[in-house]
Amino acid sequence: MASNSSSSTAQQRLRIIAGHLQKRPEDEHPSVAAQECKAETSRSNPSSATPVPKRRQEIMKWNGWGYSDSRFLFNKKGQAEFTGKRYRLSGLILPSLKDWFEGTFGANLQHKSPATPTVNLSAVAPPDLNEPFVEDLKAAGVAMSHDPEDRVFRAHGHCLHEIFALREGRIGRVPDMVVWPSCHKDVEKIVELACKHNVCLIPYGGGTSVSSALECPREETRSIVSLDTSQMNRILWIDEKNLTAHVEAGIIGQDLERQLNECGYCTGHEPDSMEFSSLGGWVATRASGMKKNIYGNIEELVVHIKMVTPRGVIEKSCLGPRMSTGPDIHHFILGSEGTLGVVTEVTLKIRPIPEYQKYGSVVFPNFQQGVACLREVARQRCAPASIRLMDNEQFQFGHALKPQVSSIFTSFLDGLKKFYITKFKGFDPHHLCVATLLFEGDRGKVLQHEKQVYDIAAKFGGLAAGEDNGQRGYMLTFVIAYLRDLGMDYYVIGESFETSVPWDRVLDLCRNVKERIVRECKERGVQFPPLSTCRVTQTYDAGACVYFYFAFNYRGLSDPVHVYEQVEHAAREEILANGGSLSHHHGVGKLRKEWMKESVSSVGLGMLKSVKEYVDPQNVFGNRNLL
């Protein structure tokens, strides 16, 4: 079985490589593309094939992003490198990162702000257990733990303030115990007992929340139980006639994708967090994937959802592709952020693995032209699987992540390219921006599609800038969270946030939000101008999704997290004032709750509240997100 699947993957890869090779002769810079630097976890690497263990801390950082073995550091020579073996970037030297880092943030490698190395277990409050509940659970045979490390690990997501506190060794309210159901039935039992004994349940999927959704509410007096779905990670069946798969909701993105790939399928749902985030989490937050243009966002991918609530199980009676049966009950579940119940099983659409994949990039003289091009692509509805437009700052950021070039010839070519774009074409290196593209499908169509997109781009002054630029752009999204940990070692804190906005407001919103961030930082005594950058990451018929990175050097500030939060708050206000939404895919959690009423009107909020009131009158699912 194992050899079988690996041989089919191998064939798959061969096909893709063959595709690349066939394209080569037309390609301008073969040697540039040759040194690949894709950051996604390599799918054929057997070491990552093990599912998520109950003791996550064994393979993952307790106070930072991702795998313990993978991190950025500045080596003795002051060069940045990425450790481990998991990623294409692993083991490589990034020679220009240091200069970029010091130049952008005014940071200095001499000024370190290291994290507390280990969890201070004495700082963790002893668990407040609901004994009858524990007894009943034991009787039901559900795995559980009240080990402090397990509990600390499930008390946070990846908001800046959460990670910052952990790095400083500060630990707030943590769940009193963790339970690991292994199937839908287990969850039903747990929820039933939780209602019976009045304990608070907080569902936990991949732990990648950036909305304070996993924080234990301070006002909660009951025993808090973290319900970790990670052990519910099987694909229950695949229906090749209808192209659907029925999957347990605890499965994480990379496992789901890998296992489907082994059968020749994929979901095509690739949120940036897909290495760690879970299917149930996607449903609960209305996640969006990078390739949504082909596969759709999570709400378009799900066919059926099963959720356990205090009132019982909610699900539809059939697998029909669309129904007119009143408001879609899936939409009570999608985005409910763990306030109504636990998603246990999901039927998803699947697709055959695309025959051919191709990255690409286009350089534009400025951001306006780039946005105009994306708008035109959306108007013609010919967006590739993914199309993203990075602004100039982010382009430079991406450039700083270029690994050491292997030959003089490559660096010569790079120089030549730069010369061509900046001198010959007259692009200002401080204004140019780059769109990264990913095409998928059968080869002929991809090439045709590619031409169509490049033709549109040309009308807006765009120049094709090769595949490796495109690939590096996507890599940035996978390593950004690791980079934040590096920044935090040197007094730099930051985070990302997102919104969606109508096309005609994209430019204004980007400019105003970036400027607001700069101004707020200055007013709050941040010594060095912050990194305030954005990219347009998704296109829709009526608008786009915009993603911001914001980071600054906090030396000299007495309460950097507070400053950070004030600035982020101001930035969100600015987004809303400029016609942006409260969130495109991160969700509301507790971080953005204050704007819910303004966002959905008080009647809308009332509707949601009354659903909560009916489904969970005891507030067993008491994470207090959203409402």
Add this chain to the structure above:
Amino acid sequence: MASRALYSPRHPMLKKRDSFEDILEERRHSSDLRYALRCYTPTLYKGLVPCKASMLKSIVLQSDHLQYVIKQVSSESGDSTECVAEEASLILDEMAHRLQLSTVRFFVFTLSKAFKRLFRSVCVNEEGIQRLQQAVQEHPVVLLPSHRSYMDFLMMSYLLYMYDLPLPVIAAGMDFMSMKFVGEMLRMSGAFFIRRSFGGDKLYWAVFSEYVKTMLRNGYAPIEFFLEGTRSRTCKSLTPKTGLLNIVMEPFFKGELFDVNLVPVSISYERILEESLYARELLGIPKPKESTSGLLKARRVLSEDYGSMYVYFGHPVSVRSLTEGKITRSQYNLLPRCIPQKPSADTHEFLNDTAFRLVRIQEGNMVLKPWVLIATLLLQNPDGMDLSSLAEQTDWLRHLALAFGAFLDWPDHAACSEVISCSLALHRHLLSVSAGHVQLSVTDAPQVETTPEEAVFHQAVVVLSCASYRNQILHVFLRPALLAVAMQSANSNRKDDVYNCFNFLRNMFSSEFILCPGDSVQDFEEACYLLMKRGVLQVLEHEIVMSASGHSTLAFLSSVLDPFLQGYQVTPHTQCANLILRRFEISVFRFLCVFVIMASGRLKCYEALSSDLQKNALAAFLRLKAVMKVKVGDQVTLKVNKIAVNSLEDTLGKSDVISHQNSWWSSMAMFEIAI
């Protein structure tokens, strides 16, 4: 930051103002021609090079907003869109500026010559210029100068050229366009022309607002316009208009700009070029139509001495910080931004409030010369004053004004009497000085025999000219003066009685003076604070008590408002009969006033002849419902509400003017018979 300054309670003594530099100094020592031709490299907004006029035109015509309105107008009127678009293009041609550096250079050359002849010095606060230089690079800038003279915008462009700042485009009234050649010259130096009224004309409004917004959004040039809408003939600031202010703020409201900087500029003149022209206009002689020949005839003014001129560039006020907590920008989220939207009630209130505050900033930064104090005193003493007592009182007044935060330019190290004689010399045409006795009087009136009416008229010109100087300092005394009058007319010393009276007066004079709507309590407190600090009043918990030494100050303050109180008392009587509001009626009415004043022979009443005062009084009476507009057929008639007028009179107190009521009535009766 700037907004905080705008909204913080005023502590007049703490107000720090920049110092001035005389820009003519250098002009007197070097070649004007070389200066006009020098290399001009302005600091630009984000390094943007201004676009050509033709380019600007096509951007405006292609804009979503204008295209939308064109379609709308076309579907409403049935004309083809091409036809409407053509009309829009014509409107734009009529409106648009055609800024040319060569024309500006020509102006710079001639104005250098002219300024040197007209003015002893032109003083500018260079710190303000530096702030402006900074502001221009950060965000689009709107320049908001005060408007007292035609000179204002010439001077503004001249200064900006001089300091290498981007040349502004200036919203000017259509009147100038009718001036042959000069209109075009102004156009080429950056003026764009708007019709005085275009109430319901959607297309015109769309072209106009889009034109302004396009220039602002792209940061091509600072926009300059006059909040007051027109030149103030009385030298009091006029109630600001909010239309253009809304236009320049909308790009911020709609998120098209991160911020807009508003820069209030105060331009003050030691002697106004149009001085007697204004007085005549106020007395009903229509403003001479702007014409080139008229301008040539006006050359005569070049031979006179107009003293110094002051231009004070205020702190840039950020629209973003102004709106904080006052405007929810998300209200613009649900309508495509190209669709014109009337400002909401909130926005309207905000605009109005902001406009008032900006005008108050302008007022506060106007430089006052000693003559202003002298004029105030001379008007209060129609029978003239001895030089010695004038000197004494001027000195007293000077300290009072300074204590109230006046921006007084009093020469250092000069004896009071010397300063006074200098001032008197500059304004000698309004005075007669003989044997140490100064009096306001006509000196250069023609020696030929005049009818009594003409004599009164000439005297009125002098009084109104003089009043225009006193008016410059009114904003300093206004709040304490309102309090002084309120204390006189209130029934008791109780604080709330006085406040009610104060509030009533404030309300009545709200068209006359710059009194921010809704600032009643703040103004009252400011007045109390100032008078208390001066030792005139004691403000107890429930009572306001005059201190022993306060009498003279209070008397002075209340007499500052006397001419206005009297004017307002006269006005309702003149309108007792249901007069039909027609053009000719106003002039007849004025004639009538002259007649009455001749009969009474009281100098103080001359100010009641000012059409500005009458207009404001009428607005006040309409607001207080003492006079009502009644439509009879297609004519609007004013009807006097006798009860309201009587109660008004009770509140204002009886004044000596009322004693002439009988003669008023009889003249009115005569007049009606005459009709």
